[in-house]
Amino acid sequence: MTVASALRAVAEGELATALDLLAEAPAGSRVAPRLMAYLETSVHNGVYAAPSAFQEFIEFGGNPRLYRRTIEAVRSIHHATRPTAVLDIGCGDGRVTAATVGPSVALVDLVEPSSVLLGEAVARFPAGTGLQPHNRGIVEHLDATTTRWDVTQSTFAFHSLAPAARRATLGALADRTRHLVLVEFDVPDFADGSMRHARYAADRYELGLAEYHDHPSVISDFLMPVLVGQFDPSTPRLTFEQSASSWQRDLAHAGFVDVEIEVIDDYWWAPAVVISARASTGQWGDRR
Numbered sequence: 001m002t003v004a005s006a007l008r009a010v011a012e013g014e015l016a017t018a019l020d021l022l023a024e025a026p027a028g029s030r031v032a033p034r035l036m037a038y039l040e041t042s043v044h045n046g047v048y049a050a051p052s053a054f055q056e057f058i059e060f061g062g063n064p065r066l067y068r069r070t071i072e073a074v075r076s077i078h079h080a081t082r083p084t085a086v087l088d089i090g091c092g093d094g095r096v097t098a099a100t101v102g103p104s105v106a107l108v109d110l111v112e113p114s115s116v117l118l119g120e121a122v123a124r125f126p127a128g129t130g131l132q133p134h135n136r137g138i139v140e141h142l143d144a145t146t147t148r149w150d151v152t153q154s155t156f157a158f159h160s161l162a163p164a165a166r167r168a169t170l171g172a173l174a175d176r177t178r179h180l181v182l183v184e185f186d187v188p189d190f191a192d193g194s195m196r197h198a199r200y201a202a203d204r205y206e207l208g209l210a211e212y213h214d215h216p217s218v219i220s221d222f223l224m225p226v227l228v229g230q231f232d233p234s235t236p237r238l239t240f241e242q243s244a245s246s247w248q249r250d251l252a253h254a255g256f257v258d259v260e261i262e263v264i265d266d267y268w269w270a271p272a273v274v275i276s277a278r279a280s281t282g283q284w285g286d287r288r
């Protein structure tokens with residue numbers, strides 16, 4: 001409750017109150033001292049431009065299992081659809097892209113605003129594989145190109161888009177991709193910064209931090225910025241998550257059909273879900 005109240009205070013811009021509350025937190029809290037240290041000292045600059053903490057994060061805790069299951073799920077879409085043109089939105093260091101793109105693929109568009117991560121993604125592909133790296137965000141990429149894809153995939157990245165950009169991007173993709181596959185977390189639809197949101201985050205972060213006891217920089221340089229970004233209006237917000245049913249609604253609204261959702265992992269933050277859909281033939285079939 002103390003951590004949740006502190007997060008609520010952060011959401012109200014009351015940093016001093018948040019720090020007072022955290023100073024009184026029960027000794028057993030894992031989150032309170034880490035959150036306090038972060039609020040007191042950190043420079044809040046995002047987490048992907050210098051991505052070493054993010055990359056350490058995905059190597060440990062529940063992430064190896066989560067990534068194994070993510071790769072299996074995305075691969076099964078490739079097996080079913082045999083794409084020749086693939087777009088990966090927010091490919092990160094390309095570990096999912098490289099593990100899922102098969103030999104039938106002639107074009108792989110990698111869209112990734114972090115130049116460090118994009119460079120690592122490119123290095124995973126042998127020369128001559130039809131790779132097109134694009135060092136920019138997806139909104140800019142769709143504006144700058146007219147390419148169409150058989151499969152568009154995005155793992156734990158589509159939630160980087162704020163709701164208006166998310167809806168506009170899904171609308172644009174419904175016209176330009178035959179199949180869409182997202183892997184995201186099924187997070188309850190909170191009123192942003194509400195006590196319900198704060199309680200959820202505080203409880204889940206106790207579980208998450210337990211997995212990174214031996215990785216302090218993961219906590220200070222990745223998990224804390226992601227947590228505080230959800231509450232502090234003065235720091236960059238890195239995630240705009242929502243429930244699986246809200247994703248389903250957004251995809252259907254954008255014009256996708258056969259939207260299917262499957263839980264692939266009972267992850268500490270929220271269940272991980274694969275969300276797959278196809279464009280309706282009216283939108284896609286005639287114009288390719």
Ligand SMILES: C[S@@+](CC[C@H](N)C(=O)[O-])C[C@H]1O[C@@H](n2cnc3c(N)ncnc32)[C@H](O)[C@@H]1O
Nearest residue numbers: 048089090091092113114137138155156157160
């Ligand atoms: C949690 S990481 C996931 C990376 C990768 N897909 C994976 O599964 O490991 C989120 C990624 O989204 C990227 N990202 C952030 N904003 C984006 C945008 N507007 N368009 C495309 N990618 C974006 C980040 O740079 C980061 O690489």
